[in-house]
Amino acid sequence: MHKKLFHTFYIIALSIIFSACHHDNISINSAASTDTVVVVKPPVSTPSTPTTPAGGTPAPVSDTVCFNTDILPLYVSYCGSAGCHDATTHKGSVITTDYAHIMNGIRAKNSSNSNYYTIINNGMPPRGNTQMTTTQIALIKKWIDQGALNTQCTNVCDTTSFTYNGAIQTILSNNCGGCHGTMPGSLNVYLGDYASAKAYVSANKVLFLNAINYSSTLTAAQRMPPSAQMVNCKIIQIQKWIQNGYPQ
Numbered sequence: 001m002h003k004k005l006f007h008t009f010y011i012i013a014l015s016i017i018f019s020a021c022h023h024d025n026i027s028i029n030s031a032a033s034t035d036t037v038v039v040v041k042p043p044v045s046t047p048s049t050p051t052t053p054a055g056g057t058p059a060p061v062s063d064t065v066c067f068n069t070d071i072l073p074l075y076v077s078y079c080g081s082a083g084c085h086d087a088t089t090h091k092g093s094v095i096t097t098d099y100a101h102i103m104n105g106i107r108a109k110n111s112s113n114s115n116y117y118t119i120i121n122n123g124m125p126p127r128g129n130t131q132m133t134t135t136q137i138a139l140i141k142k143w144i145d146q147g148a149l150n151t152q153c154t155n156v157c158d159t160t161s162f163t164y165n166g167a168i169q170t171i172l173s174n175n176c177g178g179c180h181g182t183m184p185g186s187l188n189v190y191l192g193d194y195a196s197a198k199a200y201v202s203a204n205k206v207l208f209l210n211a212i213n214y215s216s217t218l219t220a221a222q223r224m225p226p227s228a229q230m231v232n233c234k235i236i237q238i239q240k241w242i243q244n245g246y247p248q
Ligand code: HEC
Pocket: 076, 077, 078, 080, 081, 082, 172, 175, 176, 177, 178, 179, 180, 186, 187, 189, 207, 208, 211, 212, 221, 222, 224, 225, 226, 230
């Protein structure tokens, strides 16, 4: 076991040394829970490395799809709403809010035999709910083709990019779209287009920032997205979008 772990890290170290890494390199303090000040430490000189939280597999090259930042948010947002496939309701015994449960319906490198892939926009999400985009579905397929690993990444954002069209639209679509992407949206929070997102956020700035920062001033149910917080660099991008007056 230890030998295998060591071997894995050895390969990762090599691939980091020999591959150009395109990931953003800025490290950040954990996002403040109640205020809106973003603390950005100076860029560190070492290349950014995907980290390995407990149980995760580090992503060895920059083309690797990251489970935690790319795939899990889609399954949480489009399938794992309260009342559907979250851990509490688990309709049809299906849970899509963590890696182990998602793997119940995924066969690595075999997307056509992966139920939790083939059913997307083919019955699920149910008609009337926001459907995934072809880009989102293609990303899930790519992840399955790459082995459906529990890859974990942290520095996945270009935090100098924070316009709506350049970054925020995709973040909101991937992380919030399943629940807030079709009118009226969960709790009447609709974030599905630029004007609506800007209007909602500017009118509810503190609540919005507290929600995405998983602030302890909110109830657990108000922390967004449910089940798993976004990586810090995406929160930073949203905070910069707000601080800079919602550039489109
Ligand atoms: C799986 C479904 C789901 C996803 C994904 C989701 N939300 Fe929500 N959201 C809800 C529900 C349900 C509520 C109502 C929570 C409550 O107060 O009980 C809510 C409430 C909110 C509220 C209002 C909180 C309040 O108390 O008024 C905000 C703001 C919000 N969401 C933002 C977001 C953002 C931003 C994202 C993405 C980063 C997101 N949500 C992702 C389901 C979701």
